[in-house]
Amino acid sequence: MTIDIHYKPLPRDFYGQPTLKLAQSLLGALLVSMTPDGSASGYIVETEAYIGPHDRAAHSYNNRRTKRTEMMFHRAGKVYTFVMHTHCLVNVVSGKLEQPEAVLIRAVEPYAGIDLMCNRRKMPFGKNLTNGPGKLTKALGITMEQYGHDFSHPPLFLAEGIQPGKIFSGPRIGIGNSGEAKEYPWRYWIANNPFVSK
């Protein structure tokens, strides 16, 4: 498996940023997925930070360490995938070792391999192709097989992308029963980008 010449994988120390900063730095980065069916990629346009153990909305709240959350305790840059309502969602592990933090990738803007993405999603090109965390994983062919992989190299990696322009932030989505954490403005998105989920 080789890396296309124009992809510049992000350096390892990129992932060492504090989680809230990483969630913003990820905006504009290129998420690249290579599978036997082909390669596809998209610019990240929306993220959410989860900072266990004090974040009630995080799977790792109260240092909950299970088969599912185990990867959140590993080193920054690892792939944390989990299944939600039949959809696979993908996170970038962040924070220091043994500190269970991660950034959820909520939406991307398709860049390459668009035909492949349309085939996987069984729909024509449009914002609905990748404007949600479960949609983009299906479009890019990301599954639980990537759990524990490292974003620094193929077949699933992050590469230098575009400058995001203006960044907005606000409360996270779909975390109703998490008390005060519900209002933390830990969701970030590129202003006016049509592929943002809401």
Place this chain on the structure above:
DNA sequence: GGTTCGATCCTT
């Protein structure tokens, strides 16, 4: 081994 519940998506 049964029960509960989503970091969602899609269609009214």
Place this chain on the structure above:
DNA sequence: AGGATCGAACCG
């Protein structure tokens, strides 16, 4: 606004 749908977590 509501149903689909299924694995993980939790409780026993």
